[in-house]
Amino acid sequence: MDEEEVVSVPAPGSIYMPPSIDTAALLSGATYSHYSSVPTSLLPSDPSDPSTAPPCALGVDEAGRGPVLGPMVYGVFFLPLPLSDPLLRETHHFDDSKVLTPAVRSSLMRTLCTPGTDLYDSCGWATTALSARDIGANMLRPVGVYNLNAQAMDATIALIKGVYAKGVNIREIYVDTIGPPATYQAKLQAIFPGASVTVAKKADSLYPCVSAASVCAKVTRDAALEKLYESVRPADDDSESMAWGSGYPSDARCVGWMRSNMHPLFGWGSECRFSWGTAKDMMDSKGKGVKVDWPEADDGDTAKLTDFLTAGNRGKDSDELGSWYGTSVGLEAF
Numbered sequence: 001m002d003e004e005e006v007v008s009v010p011a012p013g014s015i016y017m018p019p020s021i022d023t024a025a026l027l028s029g030a031t032y033s034h035y036s037s038v039p040t041s042l043l044p045s046d047p048s049d050p051s052t053a054p055p056c057a058l059g060v061d062e063a064g065r066g067p068v069l070g071p072m073v074y075g076v077f078f079l080p081l082p083l084s085d086p087l088l089r090e091t092h093h094f095d096d097s098k099v100l101t102p103a104v105r106s107s108l109m110r111t112l113c114t115p116g117t118d119l120y121d122s123c124g125w126a127t128t129a130l131s132a133r134d135i136g137a138n139m140l141r142p143v144g145v146y147n148l149n150a151q152a153m154d155a156t157i158a159l160i161k162g163v164y165a166k167g168v169n170i171r172e173i174y175v176d177t178i179g180p181p182a183t184y185q186a187k188l189q190a191i192f193p194g195a196s197v198t199v200a201k202k203a204d205s206l207y208p209c210v211s212a213a214s215v216c217a218k219v220t221r222d223a224a225l226e227k228l229y230e231s232v233r234p235a236d237d238d239s240e241s242m243a244w245g246s247g248y249p250s251d252a253r254c255v256g257w258m259r260s261n262m263h264p265l266f267g268w269g270s271e272c273r274f275s276w277g278t279a280k281d282m283m284d285s286k287g288k289g290v291k292v293d294w295p296e297a298d299d300g301d302t303a304k305l306t307d308f309l310t311a312g313n314r315g316k317d318s319d320e321l322g323s324w325y326g327t328s329v330g331l332e333a334f
Contacts, residue, residue, distance in 0.1 A: 009246045010102035010222050016110045020127045020220045026071070026227050029133035029270025033159065034220075035126040036113075038166050042080065042124065053169035054080045058195075059209030060156050060175040063097065063217035065148070068276040069247030069254060070225045071129040072148075074155045075217030077209050078168055079123040087122060088208035095211050096204040097218035109219040112212075125216045126162060128155045129224055132273040139275035152178050157191060164192075172196050174210045176203040228271045232261070249278040258282060 020034040044053035058078040065072055079087065088094040097105055112119040130151060138146035156175065164170060173195045177184050185199035200206060204214040229242045237243070245253030259282065262268060267283050274280070 009242065010106070010226075014102065014106070015222050015226055016106035016219060017223050018109050018113055018216075018219055020129070020216070021223045021227060022129075023227055026129070026131070026224055027231055027270075029131050031071075031129060031131045031134045033126065033128040033162065035162055035166065036124050038124050038168060039121055041122065042078075042168055044167050044169065047167070050164075050167055050169050053167060055169050055171040057081050057084050057172040057174065057207075057209045058160065058163060058168075058170045059203070059207055059211070059213040060159070060173070061097075061204050061210050061214040061217055062152065062176070062178075063214070063221040064247070065152070065178075066249075067247035067254075068249050068258070068273050068278045069132065069244055069271050070228060071131050071221060072135060072152070073127055073129050073217040073221040073224065074152065074159060075125065075127045075213040075215075075220065076156075076159045076163060077123065077125045077212040077216055078163060078170065079209065079212075081172065083122055084208045087118065088212055092119065094208055094215060096202075097211075097214040099205075100215070102222065105215050105219050105222075108212075108215050112216070123212070124163070124166075124168065125213070126159050127216055127220045128159055129220065130155060131270065133270040136273040136275040136279075139273075149178055153184075153187070157188070160188075160192060170195050173198070174203055174207040175199045176210055176214070177201055232269065232271070249276065 019036070022032050022034065025032040042054055042056060044050050046052040056078045057080075058076055060074065060076050062072060062074045064070055092108060092111070094108065100108075108119075111117050112123065112125065114120055135148065135151065138151060139148065160170070160173065170192070171194075173188065173192060175184070175188065175198070177199045181199045181201060185197055188199065189197040198207070203210040205211070225247055226242065229244065233243075243253065244257035245251040247254050249255065255278065258268065258272075258278065262282055267274065267279065272279055274283075
């Protein structure tokens with residue numbers, strides 16, 4: 001992970017709480033999405049014809065792909081094509097969220113969410129917070145594993161489709177890649193043939209709308225992590241920082257908090273991605289987690305198919321009708 005993710009953890013109370021924070025959903029462990037209102041200037045003049053709306057650029061980026069604690073948040077940001085550089089780069093100095101301080105990120109997000117500002121009146125955005133619980137459950141499926149890349153791809157596609165559904169005329173799409181750029185770009189281009197799709201590494205530094213999406217995702221994740229921490233924070237903890245730090249496995253604060261707060265049977269709450277090696281290793285450690293054996297259910301009356309396929313030695317009192325398959329029997333068995 002990038003070093004900035006570890007060292008630039010905002011202090012509790014210093015993070016702007018954007019409208020993309022749904023406290024009830026977060027605490028329940030649910031995945032959810034939030035869409036901002038679409039500025040009237042971006043709506044089509046003819047509601048039946050989306051092409052009558054101003055052509056827009058849309059950027060996509062994520063925050064929190066690697067942490068063991070907290071959600072992974074995908075963000076999209078859209079605005080009219082001619083405004084992308086002058087408004088985002090020159091006026092507000094958006095950049096990759098990792099090179100901006102927490103205070104600058106919060107300030108930009110606050111401006112974006114304040115009616116009457118140039119960002120609020122000209123831009124729109126949306127986020128999907130994929131909960132740690134759902135990420136882990138999908139990756140630990142016994143059949144049909146739903147890996148992180150697939151979950152990220154589906155979240156991206158759903159967010160873009162959601163913006164289209166609101167009548168926004170998206171003509172250019174820029175995405176920070178989650179795999180080989182060419183493969184990812186070809187798939188998105190096939191799904192959104194009406195737009196020019198560009199997928200690139202470090203897109204959050206190259207394209208202003210991706211930088212803005214990065215800020216939306218990062219501020220939402222920071223705020224979500226704070227809300228989650230409030231739910232587990234001890235009553236006597238009056239420190240000015242979150243004891244679990246950034247939530248990344250490479251952060252000693254995160255690992256220390258997990259070790260100190262692991263329930264021997266249940267581990268942690270819905271804030272934890274149980275599919276991560278950090279969590280699994282702690283649960284499997286001797287003397288830490290409780291080993292659970294799940295015996296095969298047997299009510300005494302239910303026969304298994306294999307019981308009928310096994311020929312064994314039977315005494316005179318054996319049940320021929322219950323074990324006849326695969327053996328030579330006489331007419332008396334019928």
